[in-house]
Amino acid sequence: MPTPYAYFQGSVVPLSEAKIGVMTHAFNYGTAVFEGIRGNWNEEHQRTYVFRLREHMERLAQSSKILGLELKESTDRLCELAMEVVERSDFSEDVYLRPMVYASGEVLGVRLHNVAFDTLIFLAPFPAYLPETARCHTSTWRRVDDTGIPPRAKVTGIYVNSALAKTEANLNGFDEAIMLNADGHVSEGSGENIFMIRNGKLITPTPADNVLEGITAKSVVEIAKNEFGIECVERQIDRSELYIADEIFMTGTAAHLTPVVEVDRREVGDGKVGPITRQLSQLFFDVIKGNNEKYKHWCTPARARVAN
Numbered sequence: 001m002p003t004p005y006a007y008f009q010g011s012v013v014p015l016s017e018a019k020i021g022v023m024t025h026a027f028n029y030g031t032a033v034f035e036g037i038r039g040n041w042n043e044e045h046q047r048t049y050v051f052r053l054r055e056h057m058e059r060l061a062q063s064s065k066i067l068g069l070e071l072k073e074s075t076d077r078l079c080e081l082a083m084e085v086v087e088r089s090d091f092s093e094d095v096y097l098r099p100m101v102y103a104s105g106e107v108l109g110v111r112l113h114n115v116a117f118d119t120l121i122f123l124a125p126f127p128a129y130l131p132e133t134a135r136c137h138t139s140t141w142r143r144v145d146d147t148g149i150p151p152r153a154k155v156t157g158i159y160v161n162s163a164l165a166k167t168e169a170n171l172n173g174f175d176e177a178i179m180l181n182a183d184g185h186v187s188e189g190s191g192e193n194i195f196m197i198r199n200g201k202l203i204t205p206t207p208a209d210n211v212l213e214g215i216t217a218k219s220v221v222e223i224a225k226n227e228f229g230i231e232c233v234e235r236q237i238d239r240s241e242l243y244i245a246d247e248i249f250m251t252g253t254a255a256h257l258t259p260v261v262e263v264d265r266r267e268v269g270d271g272k273v274g275p276i277t278r279q280l281s282q283l284f285f286d287v288i289k290g291n292n293e294k295y296k297h298w299c300t301p302a303r304a305r306v307a308n
Protein backbone atom coordinates (compact mmCIF):
# COMPACT_ATOMS: atom_id res chain seq x y z
CA MET A 1 0.00 0.00 0.00
CA PRO A 2 1.58 3.35 -0.98
CA THR A 3 2.17 5.97 1.73
CA PRO A 4 0.97 9.50 1.06
CA TYR A 5 3.65 12.16 1.56
CA ALA A 6 3.40 15.87 2.31
CA TYR A 7 5.58 18.94 2.06
CA PHE A 8 5.34 20.34 5.59
CA GLN A 9 7.46 22.87 7.50
CA GLY A 10 10.14 22.85 4.83
CA SER A 11 10.57 19.11 4.16
CA VAL A 12 8.84 16.24 2.44
CA VAL A 13 7.60 13.81 5.12
CA PRO A 14 5.03 11.00 5.40
CA LEU A 15 1.56 12.61 5.66
CA SER A 16 1.07 10.94 9.06
CA GLU A 17 3.88 13.15 10.44
CA ALA A 18 2.39 16.43 9.17
CA LYS A 19 0.43 17.67 12.21
CA ILE A 20 -0.62 21.15 13.38
CA GLY A 21 -1.47 22.36 16.87
CA VAL A 22 -5.01 23.27 17.97
CA MET A 23 -4.09 26.94 18.35
CA THR A 24 -3.04 27.25 14.71
CA HIS A 25 -4.59 30.49 13.43
CA ALA A 26 -5.84 28.97 10.16
CA PHE A 27 -7.66 26.20 12.04
CA ASN A 28 -9.42 28.74 14.25
CA TYR A 29 -10.27 31.42 11.69
CA GLY A 30 -10.17 29.86 8.21
CA THR A 31 -7.17 32.05 7.34
CA ALA A 32 -5.64 30.05 4.50
CA VAL A 33 -5.71 29.89 0.73
CA PHE A 34 -5.42 26.62 -1.11
CA GLU A 35 -5.56 24.72 -4.37
CA GLY A 36 -6.90 21.40 -5.53
CA ILE A 37 -4.89 19.68 -8.27
CA ARG A 38 -5.53 16.34 -9.90
CA GLY A 39 -2.98 13.69 -10.59
CA ASN A 40 -4.59 11.39 -13.15
CA TRP A 41 -3.31 7.83 -13.27
CA ASN A 42 -2.63 6.38 -16.73
CA GLU A 43 -2.62 2.61 -16.44
CA GLU A 44 -1.11 2.07 -19.88
CA HIS A 45 1.77 4.51 -19.30
CA GLN A 46 2.13 3.39 -15.65
CA ARG A 47 2.43 6.98 -14.54
CA THR A 48 0.50 9.90 -13.10
CA TYR A 49 -0.10 13.07 -15.11
CA VAL A 50 -0.64 16.19 -13.02
CA PHE A 51 -3.14 18.47 -14.73
CA ARG A 52 -2.27 22.14 -15.24
CA LEU A 53 0.10 22.21 -12.28
CA ARG A 54 1.58 25.59 -13.07
CA GLU A 55 -1.78 27.30 -13.55
CA HIS A 56 -2.91 26.03 -10.16
CA MET A 57 0.25 27.31 -8.45
CA GLU A 58 -0.22 30.65 -10.19
CA ARG A 59 -3.78 30.84 -8.87
CA LEU A 60 -2.43 30.05 -5.38
CA ALA A 61 -0.15 33.07 -5.74
CA GLN A 62 -3.13 35.19 -6.86
CA SER A 63 -5.24 34.03 -3.91
CA SER A 64 -2.34 34.92 -1.58
CA LYS A 65 -2.04 38.33 -3.19
CA ILE A 66 -5.76 39.05 -2.74
CA LEU A 67 -5.41 38.31 0.98
CA GLY A 68 -2.19 40.33 1.14
CA LEU A 69 -0.08 37.32 2.11
CA GLU A 70 3.53 36.77 1.26
CA LEU A 71 4.07 33.47 -0.54
CA LYS A 72 7.65 32.45 0.17
CA GLU A 73 8.06 29.83 -2.55
CA SER A 74 8.21 30.68 -6.26
CA THR A 75 5.76 29.04 -8.66
CA ASP A 76 8.62 26.93 -10.05
CA ARG A 77 9.60 25.74 -6.59
CA LEU A 78 5.98 24.87 -5.70
CA CYS A 79 5.67 22.83 -8.91
CA GLU A 80 8.89 20.96 -8.07
CA LEU A 81 7.71 20.24 -4.53
CA ALA A 82 4.32 19.04 -5.75
CA MET A 83 5.97 16.59 -8.14
CA GLU A 84 8.26 15.38 -5.37
CA VAL A 85 5.19 14.68 -3.20
CA VAL A 86 3.51 12.78 -6.08
CA GLU A 87 6.60 10.71 -6.85
CA ARG A 88 7.41 9.87 -3.22
CA SER A 89 3.77 8.86 -2.62
CA ASP A 90 3.81 6.59 -5.69
CA PHE A 91 0.08 5.83 -5.98
CA SER A 92 -1.27 3.91 -8.96
CA GLU A 93 -4.69 5.56 -8.87
CA ASP A 94 -6.06 9.09 -9.24
CA VAL A 95 -4.81 11.46 -6.55
CA TYR A 96 -5.52 14.96 -5.33
CA LEU A 97 -2.85 17.47 -4.37
CA ARG A 98 -3.68 20.14 -1.83
CA PRO A 99 -1.19 23.05 -1.69
CA MET A 100 -2.03 25.54 1.03
CA VAL A 101 -0.68 28.84 2.34
CA TYR A 102 -1.95 28.99 5.89
CA ALA A 103 -1.70 31.13 9.00
CA SER A 104 0.58 28.81 10.93
CA GLY A 105 1.09 31.11 13.94
CA GLU A 106 -0.35 29.77 17.20
CA VAL A 107 -1.88 33.07 18.26
CA LEU A 108 -5.34 34.36 19.06
CA GLY A 109 -6.89 37.40 17.35
CA VAL A 110 -8.66 37.68 13.99
CA ARG A 111 -6.44 39.36 11.41
CA LEU A 112 -4.23 38.67 8.42
CA HIS A 113 -1.28 40.80 9.55
CA ASN A 114 1.18 40.05 12.35
CA VAL A 115 0.71 36.32 12.08
CA ALA A 116 3.15 33.79 10.63
CA PHE A 117 2.22 32.00 7.38
CA ASP A 118 3.63 28.77 6.04
CA THR A 119 3.17 26.65 2.92
CA LEU A 120 2.24 22.98 2.79
CA ILE A 121 1.29 20.47 0.11
CA PHE A 122 -0.37 17.16 0.85
CA LEU A 123 -1.66 14.35 -1.30
CA ALA A 124 -4.60 11.99 -0.95
CA PRO A 125 -6.03 9.29 -3.22
CA PHE A 126 -9.23 10.70 -4.71
CA PRO A 127 -11.61 8.77 -6.94
CA ALA A 128 -14.60 10.28 -8.81
CA TYR A 129 -16.27 13.06 -6.79
CA LEU A 130 -19.69 13.22 -8.47
CA PRO A 131 -21.71 10.42 -10.09
CA GLU A 132 -21.36 10.03 -13.88
CA THR A 133 -24.37 12.31 -14.33
CA ALA A 134 -25.60 14.74 -11.70
CA ARG A 135 -29.05 15.74 -10.45
CA CYS A 136 -28.89 19.28 -9.09
CA HIS A 137 -31.06 21.75 -7.25
CA THR A 138 -30.89 25.48 -6.72
CA SER A 139 -29.53 26.13 -3.27
CA THR A 140 -31.28 28.35 -0.74
CA TRP A 141 -27.73 29.47 0.18
CA ARG A 142 -26.43 32.35 -1.92
CA ARG A 143 -22.82 32.43 -3.17
CA VAL A 144 -20.61 34.68 -1.05
CA ASP A 145 -20.07 38.08 -2.61
CA ASP A 146 -16.78 39.74 -3.54
CA THR A 147 -17.72 42.42 -0.98
CA GLY A 148 -17.67 39.75 1.78
CA ILE A 149 -14.95 37.20 1.04
CA PRO A 150 -13.73 37.38 -2.58
CA PRO A 151 -14.68 34.02 -4.15
CA ARG A 152 -12.03 34.34 -6.87
CA ALA A 153 -9.54 33.71 -4.09
CA LYS A 154 -9.65 30.09 -2.96
CA VAL A 155 -9.91 30.83 0.76
CA THR A 156 -10.53 27.90 3.13
CA GLY A 157 -13.06 29.89 5.19
CA ILE A 158 -15.29 30.40 2.11
CA TYR A 159 -15.88 26.69 1.94
CA VAL A 160 -18.41 26.88 4.77
CA ASN A 161 -20.63 28.54 2.15
CA SER A 162 -20.00 25.60 -0.20
CA ALA A 163 -20.45 23.03 2.57
CA LEU A 164 -23.85 24.47 3.58
CA ALA A 165 -25.00 24.27 -0.04
CA LYS A 166 -23.57 20.79 -0.67
CA THR A 167 -25.10 19.31 2.50
CA GLU A 168 -28.49 20.88 1.80
CA ALA A 169 -28.40 19.40 -1.73
CA ASN A 170 -27.37 15.92 -0.56
CA LEU A 171 -29.86 15.81 2.33
CA ASN A 172 -32.60 16.80 -0.12
CA GLY A 173 -31.61 13.90 -2.39
CA PHE A 174 -29.58 15.78 -5.02
CA ASP A 175 -25.97 15.26 -6.08
CA GLU A 176 -24.90 18.88 -6.22
CA ALA A 177 -26.07 22.44 -5.49
CA ILE A 178 -26.32 25.32 -7.94
CA MET A 179 -25.77 28.57 -6.07
CA LEU A 180 -27.18 31.91 -7.12
CA ASN A 181 -25.27 35.09 -6.35
CA ALA A 182 -26.57 37.92 -4.19
CA ASP A 183 -28.57 39.40 -7.08
CA GLY A 184 -30.16 36.09 -7.97
CA HIS A 185 -28.15 35.12 -11.04
CA VAL A 186 -26.60 31.68 -11.48
CA SER A 187 -23.11 31.61 -10.00
CA GLU A 188 -21.62 28.12 -9.63
CA GLY A 189 -21.79 24.74 -7.90
CA SER A 190 -20.37 24.15 -4.41
CA GLY A 191 -17.03 23.23 -6.00
CA GLU A 192 -17.63 23.48 -9.75
CA ASN A 193 -18.20 26.01 -12.49
CA ILE A 194 -21.39 25.65 -14.51
CA PHE A 195 -22.04 25.77 -18.26
CA MET A 196 -25.22 25.55 -20.29
CA ILE A 197 -25.69 24.97 -24.00
CA ARG A 198 -28.46 26.75 -25.89
CA ASN A 199 -28.75 26.59 -29.67
CA GLY A 200 -25.24 25.14 -30.00
CA LYS A 201 -23.62 27.91 -27.92
CA LEU A 202 -21.71 27.41 -24.72
CA ILE A 203 -22.74 29.90 -22.03
CA THR A 204 -21.27 30.40 -18.56
CA PRO A 205 -21.62 33.12 -15.87
CA THR A 206 -19.11 35.99 -15.91
CA PRO A 207 -16.22 36.21 -13.41
CA ALA A 208 -18.17 39.10 -11.82
CA ASP A 209 -20.97 36.68 -10.87
CA ASN A 210 -18.88 35.62 -7.85
CA VAL A 211 -17.34 32.50 -9.34
CA LEU A 212 -13.94 30.98 -8.84
CA GLU A 213 -12.14 31.40 -12.15
CA GLY A 214 -11.86 27.69 -12.83
CA ILE A 215 -8.88 26.11 -14.52
CA THR A 216 -10.93 23.13 -15.72
CA ALA A 217 -13.49 25.58 -17.14
CA LYS A 218 -10.79 27.49 -19.00
CA SER A 219 -9.40 24.23 -20.41
CA VAL A 220 -12.83 23.04 -21.57
CA VAL A 221 -13.54 26.40 -23.22
CA GLU A 222 -10.25 26.11 -25.11
CA ILE A 223 -10.98 22.54 -26.23
CA ALA A 224 -14.52 23.51 -27.32
CA LYS A 225 -13.17 26.34 -29.44
CA ASN A 226 -10.12 24.60 -30.92
CA GLU A 227 -11.58 21.17 -31.56
CA PHE A 228 -15.27 21.80 -32.22
CA GLY A 229 -15.40 25.48 -33.22
CA ILE A 230 -17.82 26.18 -30.35
CA GLU A 231 -17.48 29.66 -28.86
CA CYS A 232 -18.19 30.32 -25.20
CA VAL A 233 -20.18 33.38 -24.15
CA GLU A 234 -19.76 34.74 -20.62
CA ARG A 235 -22.95 36.43 -19.45
CA GLN A 236 -25.49 36.48 -16.64
CA ILE A 237 -27.76 33.46 -16.49
CA ASP A 238 -31.16 33.32 -14.77
CA ARG A 239 -32.28 30.28 -12.84
CA SER A 240 -35.23 29.76 -15.20
CA GLU A 241 -32.89 29.76 -18.19
CA LEU A 242 -31.32 26.58 -16.84
CA TYR A 243 -34.78 24.94 -17.06
CA ILE A 244 -34.89 25.41 -20.83
CA ALA A 245 -31.22 24.78 -21.59
CA ASP A 246 -30.46 22.05 -24.14
CA GLU A 247 -27.53 20.74 -22.09
CA ILE A 248 -25.80 21.59 -18.81
CA PHE A 249 -22.51 20.44 -17.35
CA MET A 250 -20.25 21.30 -14.44
CA THR A 251 -16.46 21.47 -14.42
CA GLY A 252 -13.93 21.29 -11.61
CA THR A 253 -10.74 19.61 -10.52
CA ALA A 254 -12.71 17.21 -8.32
CA ALA A 255 -15.75 16.86 -10.60
CA HIS A 256 -13.85 16.78 -13.93
CA LEU A 257 -16.59 17.38 -16.53
CA THR A 258 -19.90 16.13 -15.15
CA PRO A 259 -23.11 16.27 -17.21
CA VAL A 260 -26.13 17.65 -15.32
CA VAL A 261 -29.30 15.80 -16.31
CA GLU A 262 -31.80 17.35 -13.91
CA VAL A 263 -32.25 20.78 -12.28
CA ASP A 264 -34.96 21.40 -9.67
CA ARG A 265 -36.81 18.22 -10.75
CA ARG A 266 -36.92 19.29 -14.40
CA GLU A 267 -35.07 17.20 -16.96
CA VAL A 268 -32.28 18.99 -18.81
CA GLY A 269 -33.17 18.53 -22.51
CA ASP A 270 -34.50 15.00 -22.72
CA GLY A 271 -32.86 14.00 -19.45
CA LYS A 272 -29.92 12.27 -21.16
CA VAL A 273 -26.36 13.44 -21.71
CA GLY A 274 -26.47 15.78 -24.74
CA PRO A 275 -24.27 15.43 -27.85
CA ILE A 276 -22.02 18.45 -27.25
CA THR A 277 -21.42 17.53 -23.61
CA ARG A 278 -20.60 13.96 -24.66
CA GLN A 279 -18.07 15.07 -27.29
CA LEU A 280 -16.39 17.53 -24.95
CA SER A 281 -16.28 15.06 -22.12
CA GLN A 282 -14.69 12.28 -24.22
CA LEU A 283 -11.94 14.56 -25.40
CA PHE A 284 -11.44 16.10 -21.97
CA PHE A 285 -10.83 12.72 -20.30
CA ASP A 286 -8.32 11.82 -23.00
CA VAL A 287 -6.51 15.11 -22.44
CA ILE A 288 -6.24 14.87 -18.64
CA LYS A 289 -4.88 11.33 -18.82
CA GLY A 290 -2.02 12.52 -21.00
CA ASN A 291 -3.33 10.64 -24.05
CA ASN A 292 -3.72 13.61 -26.37
CA GLU A 293 -0.46 14.86 -27.91
CA LYS A 294 -1.83 18.31 -28.69
CA TYR A 295 -2.60 19.03 -25.03
CA LYS A 296 0.20 17.05 -23.41
CA HIS A 297 1.81 20.30 -22.27
CA TRP A 298 -1.12 20.64 -19.81
CA CYS A 299 -0.03 17.42 -18.10
CA THR A 300 3.13 17.14 -16.00
CA PRO A 301 4.27 13.51 -16.04
CA ALA A 302 5.49 11.89 -12.85
CA ARG A 303 8.26 9.33 -13.12
CA ALA A 304 6.93 6.06 -14.57
CA ARG A 305 6.33 3.30 -12.06
CA VAL A 306 8.74 0.39 -12.26
CA ALA A 307 7.20 -3.04 -11.73
CA ASN A 308 8.78 -4.85 -8.78
Ligand code: PMP
Nearest residue numbers: 191192193212214215216252253
Ligand atom coordinates in the same frame (compact mmCIF):
# COMPACT_ATOMS: atom_id res chain seq x y z
N1 PMP B 1 -15.79 26.78 -8.08
C1 PMP B 1 -15.44 26.43 -6.83
C2 PMP B 1 -16.16 27.07 -5.69
C3 PMP B 1 -14.44 25.48 -6.60
O1 PMP B 1 -14.10 25.13 -5.37
C4 PMP B 1 -13.80 24.88 -7.71
C5 PMP B 1 -12.74 23.84 -7.49
N2 PMP B 1 -11.48 24.39 -7.33
C6 PMP B 1 -14.19 25.28 -9.00
C7 PMP B 1 -15.19 26.23 -9.15
C8 PMP B 1 -13.53 24.72 -10.21
O2 PMP B 1 -12.24 25.22 -10.35
P1 PMP B 1 -11.06 24.34 -11.00
O3 PMP B 1 -11.56 23.87 -12.29
O4 PMP B 1 -9.94 25.27 -11.12
O5 PMP B 1 -10.81 23.23 -10.05
